[in-house]
Amino acid sequence: MSETIEKKCIEKGVKLTEQRKIIARVISQSKETYGESDHPDVDELYNRVSKIDPKISIATVYRTVKLFEEAGILVKHDFKAGKARYEINDDHNHLIDIKTGEIIEFVDNEIEELQKKVAEKYGYDLVDHKLELYGIKKKN
Amino acid sequence: MSETIEKKCIEKGVKLTEQRKIIARVISQSKETYGESDHPDVDELYNRVSKIDPKISIATVYRTVKLFEEAGILVKHDFKAGKARYEINDDHNHLIDIKTGEIIEFVDNEIEELQKKVAEKYGYDLVDHKLELYGIKKKN
DNA sequence: TTATTTGCAAACGGTTTGCCGATTA
DNA sequence: TAATCGGCAAACCGTTTGCAAATAA
Numbered sequence: 523m524s525e526t527i528e529k530k531c532i533e534k535g536v537k538l539t540e541q542r543k544i545i546a547r548v549i550s551q552s553k554e555t556y557g558e559s560d561h562p563d564v565d566e567l568y569n570r571v572s573k574i575d576p577k578i579s580i581a582t583v584y585r586t587v588k589l590f591e592e593a594g595i596l597v598k599h600d601f602k603a604g605k606a607r608y609e610i611n612d613d614h615n616h617l618i619d620i621k622t623g624e625i626i627e628f629v630d631n632e633i634e635e636l637q638k639k640v641a642e643k644y645g646y647d648l649v650d651h652k653l654e655l656y657g658i659k660k661k662n
Numbered sequence: 663m664s665e666t667i668e669k670k671c672i673e674k675g676v677k678l679t680e681q682r683k684i685i686a687r688v689i690s691q692s693k694e695t696y697g698e699s700d701h702p703d704v705d706e707l708y709n710r711v712s713k714i715d716p717k718i719s720i721a722t723v724y725r726t727v728k729l730f731e732e733a734g735i736l737v738k739h740d741f742k743a744g745k746a747r748y749e750i751n752d753d754h755n756h757l758i759d760i761k762t763g764e765i766i767e768f769v770d771n772e773i774e775e776l777q778k779k780v781a782e783k784y785g786y787d788l789v790d791h792k793l794e795l796y797g798i799k800k801k802n
Numbered sequence: 803t804t805a806t807t808t809g810c811a812a813a814c815g816g817t818t819t820g821c822c823g824a825t826t827a
Numbered sequence: 828t829a830a831t832c833g834g835c836a837a838a839c840c841g842t843t844t845g846c847a848a849a850t851a852a
Contacts, residue, residue, distance in 0.1 A: 539807065539850080564841080579809045584842060600743040604817085604841065617784055630780055636773045637795055644757055644766055646797030653793050655777055657786030679826075679832065704816080719834045724817060744816065744842085 526550055526610060527595055534593045541578050545571055545586045549596070549610065559625045563605045601625075601654065615653040622659075666690055666750060667735055674733045681718050685711055685726045689736070689750065699765045703745045741765075741794065755793040762799075 527546035531538050538546075548570045552560045562570065564587060568580045587608045590596040596608040601618060615633075617626040633653065641648035667686035671678050678686075688710045692700045702710065704727060708720045727748045730736040736748040741758060755773075757766040773793065781788040 537806075537851080541808075577809080581810080581843080582808060585808085588843095598743075600740050603738075603740040603743060603746060606743065606841080617781060617786060619786070620789060626784055628780055628784070630776060633773055633776045633780070636770060636776070637793075640768055640770055640773070641757060641795050641797045644768070644797075645800050646757060646759070646795075647800055648795055648797050649760060650796035651794065652796075653777075654791065655781050655786075655788055656790035656792075657781045657784075657788050660785050660787055677826075677831075681833070717834080721818080721835075722833055725833080728818095746816080 527590065530595045531590075531593070534595065536589065536593050536595075541575070541582050542586050542589075544574050544578065545583060546590075548574070549587075549608065552609075558627070561599070561601075561607045561609060561625050563607050565605075567608070615655070617655045617657060620656050620658060667730065670735045671730075671733070674735070676729065676733050676735075681715070681722050682726050682729075684714050684718065685723060686730075688714070689727075689748065692749075698767070701739070701741075701747045701749060701765050703747050705745075707748070755795070757795045757797060760796050760798060 527550050528538060528543060530536075531542070531546065536542075545567070548567060552562055552570075556562075564580070564583055567587070568578075568583045571578050571583060587596060587598075587606075591598050591608065594611060597611045599607045599609070599616070601607065601616070614627040614629045617628055618624070619626075637651050637653075638648050667690050668678060668683060670676075671682070671686065676682075685707070688707060692702055692710075696702075704720070704723055707727070708718075708723045711718050711723060727736060727738075727746075731738050731748065735751060737751045739747045739749070739756070741747065741756070754767040754769045757768055758764070759766075777791050777793075778788050
């Protein structure tokens with residue numbers, strides 16, 4: 523599981539340097555290591571990467587995530603503007619707990635279908651979409 | 663139509679100064695003046711406001727849109743991170759043309775319903791949502 | 803070798819803030 | 828009058844970039 527990004531780099535012809543491999547692994551393993559709702563920002567990524575190789579600079583982290591994004595390997599989120607988060611591009615949506623900040627990932631095919639229909643209706647081909655739900659946990 | 667924001671300020675107990683009135687009007691009238699797909703960023707807002715009263719500072723524009731947002735009058739968007747846009751909070755979604763940047767507003771009750779269902783499913787009350795579709799215009 | 807990548811530190815750009823005089827209730 | 832607001836300029840902070848050294852093809 524945790525070499526997904528490296529594989530995709532090879533597929534897409536992205537050169538794999540030592541630094542990029544380390545960054546790729548940190549991202550790939552983030553959920554396994556930190557739990558399902560882990561969505562580290564670039565700074566946090568940099569912290570984790572630093573533990574493996576303290577010589578990697580934050581500029582390299584920024585350059586690398588941007589590179590991976592441009593290759594379609596990662597997607598960028600701005601849940602809270604001013605601090606970008608990147609994660610593997612596997613096309614799910616987010617339900618965000620506005621009290622705790624917890625992030626739940628979900629997929630819903632019905633919604634997906636309707637989105638396509640809306641785009642069609644306006645004469646567009648849907649190439650991407652972003653859906654974020656913000657909620658408060660029910661007490662029961 | 664174009665005093666909506668002022669009315670809401672009164673309802674919500676937001677003090678209306680001269681500067682705030684001008685900013686409110688510029689926002690209220692943006693679509694009438696600049697067309698349906700007008701989504702000015704703060705800088706552009708500042709430009710338009712300056713034409714009415716050149717003494718209003720950009721700091722005031724920032725403080726005011728934030729104030730209106732906190733009062734629930736405006737919503738903030740970060741379509742392209744790094745440049746916030748504010749518009750009247752009337753709960754529509756956006757279809758964005760990735761080639762031209764054109765922004766189409768739409769509402770779809772079916773999608774809305776499904777969103778609530780998803781939140782429910784995870785034990786949440788939906789309090790807000792953000793849906794952005796990115797598309798390319800079909801040639802036909 | 804030739805091209806690409808990295809680390810460093812400085813620059814950038816949108817946004818916020820401290821100060822203090824002006825305005826408002 | 829007491830409290831809030833607004834203008835200015837400086838600070839802030841996430842992100843990008845120019846440069847020279849290091850690495851890869």
